[in-house]
Amino acid sequence: MIIGCPKEIKPQEFRVGLTPNAAREAVSHGHRVLIETNAGAGAGFEDADYTAAGAQVLETAAEIFATAEMIVKVKEPQAGERKMLRAGQVLFTYLHLAPDPDQTHDLLASGATCIAYETVTDAQGGLPLLAPMSEVAGRLAPQVGAWTLQKANGGRGVLMGGVPGVGPARVVVIGGGVVGTHAARIAAGMGADVTVLDRSLARLRYLDDVFGGQFKTSYASAGNTLELAQAADLIIGAVLIPGAAAPKLISRAQLATLKPGAALVDVAIDQGGCFETSKATTHSDPVYDVDGIMHYCVANMPGAVARTSTIALGNATMPFMLALADKGWRQACIDDPHLLNGLNVHAGQLTYYAVGKALGLDVISPTVAIRQ
Ligand SMILES: NC(=O)C1=CN([C@@H]2O[C@H](COP(=O)(O)OP(=O)(O)OC[C@H]3O[C@@H](n4cnc5c(N)ncnc54)[C@H](O)[C@@H]3O)[C@@H](O)[C@H]2O)C=CC1
Numbered sequence: 001m002i003i004g005c006p007k008e009i010k011p012q013e014f015r016v017g018l019t020p021n022a023a024r025e026a027v028s029h030g031h032r033v034l035i036e037t038n039a040g041a042g043a044g045f046e047d048a049d050y051t052a053a054g055a056q057v058l059e060t061a062a063e064i065f066a067t068a069e070m071i072v073k074v075k076e077p078q079a080g081e082r083k084m085l086r087a088g089q090v091l092f093t094y095l096h097l098a099p100d101p102d103q104t105h106d107l108l109a110s111g112a113t114c115i116a117y118e119t120v121t122d123a124q125g126g127l128p129l130l131a132p133m134s135e136v137a138g139r140l141a142p143q144v145g146a147w148t149l150q151k152a153n154g155g156r157g158v159l160m161g162g163v164p165g166v167g168p169a170r171v172v173v174i175g176g177g178v179v180g181t182h183a184a185r186i187a188a189g190m191g192a193d194v195t196v197l198d199r200s201l202a203r204l205r206y207l208d209d210v211f212g213g214q215f216k217t218s219y220a221s222a223g224n225t226l227e228l229a230q231a232a233d234l235i236i237g238a239v240l241i242p243g244a245a246a247p248k249l250i251s252r253a254q255l256a257t258l259k260p261g262a263a264l265v266d267v268a269i270d271q272g273g274c275f276e277t278s279k280a281t282t283h284s285d286p287v288y289d290v291d292g293i294m295h296y297c298v299a300n301m302p303g304a305v306a307r308t309s310t311i312a313l314g315n316a317t318m319p320f321m322l323a324l325a326d327k328g329w330r331q332a333c334i335d336d337p338h339l340l341n342g343l344n345v346h347a348g349q350l351t352y353y354a355v356g357k358a359l360g361l362d363v364i365s366p367t368v369a370i371r372q
Pocket residue numbers: 118127130131133134135137174175176177178179180197198199200203220238239240241247249266267268269270271298299300301302
């Protein structure tokens with residue numbers, strides 16, 4: 001198969017979809033790998049690293065899209081990239097379609113087969129291609145939250161760990177999955193007073209067993225969530241209903257009841273955000289103020305640590321990328337129902353129920369689509 005990897009063009013996105021190691025493995029499986037010049041530079045990989053791995057470096061994204069049978073990326077294709085997709089081509093990347101009708105319509109119109117990293121599953125009930133970036137974003141969240149809390153950045157002027165004689169920041173993490181667990185660990189490590197909320201009692205039991213003493217847990221009823229949020233300096237949004245638009249857990253009216261200068265870090269922004277007032281921001285202008293509450297809503301947080309993130313993502317995507325290339329997407333998805341769960345769009349049809357529900361669009365079953 002011809003596998004193509006363009007340079008990411010989302011603002012301040014320095015990750016790359018294929019590492020030189022992934023390219024080397026694909027070449028050793030008999031595939032041809034095309035990479036856009038400088039695609040890996042932001043993650044510390046030079047064109048020469050790819051050439052040494054047996055890949056071919058091309059000058060433009062247009063050549064990659066025109067030639068490759070499968071495009072491997074990191075972020076959702078931007079408008080110009082979507083115009084270059086075509087019927088029969090496979091796109092393997094993050095998509096986050098539920099909050100993004102424009103992208104969804106363009107992917108449907110392209111006729112391409114689009115497999116979303118974030119909805120591929122594993123046998124343990126996890127999301128193996130979302131998990132590495134959730135680990136990164138979770139660990140970054142207290143770091144960016146601490147920065148947002150600084151007075152010069154619009155925050156309350158509260159130090160995460162406090163000092164002797166002055167108590168620590170109160171941090172509330174809503175959603176105790178991968179992002180939430182990593183966020184809570186790092187915030188607790190910074191000395192903050194941390195509580196994690198979740199709707200899953202099984203998850204809260206697990207967190208209490210493993211991390212009891214480092215941070216507290218609380219059931220995420222609307223009442224508990226609001227009460228803890230009102231006492232918090234930093235609130236980290238980390239909920240997920242796979243593939244679906246994030247539920248809104250703090251309304252605009254409730255902002256007035258939070259502490260002035262409190263910081264909201266909405267990691268769930270890539271699924272539309274879990275605070276009513278969240279809107280996606282970029283690394284170049286990450287924070288904005290609504291009613292005196294500072295919002296950090298960067299949808300590609302892991303791009304800030306592009307080298308760590310690229311290698312972590314590449315470790316997770318490589319076996320799936322090789323299966324798609326070795327067997328073709330159809331056979332790979334027949335052999336692996338977890339990969340089939342990643343199918344969001346095929347040949348002009350939507351194949352992921354939660355996306356259809358969020359956007360009011362018709363959906364066909366992926367098991368039907370795979371036979372078309
Ligand atoms: N902004 C960024 O750069 C990044 C964003 N993300 C996003 O972060 C979000 C969280 O991802 P993961 O931690 O991997 O998901 P996960 O599935 O591991 O955890 C989500 C948790 O939310 C809980 N939950 C669902 N509804 C809830 C509610 N109403 N109240 C409280 N808890 C609730 C679930 O029980 C689960 O434990 C996703 O939207 C993901 O796409 C992930 C990586 C990077």
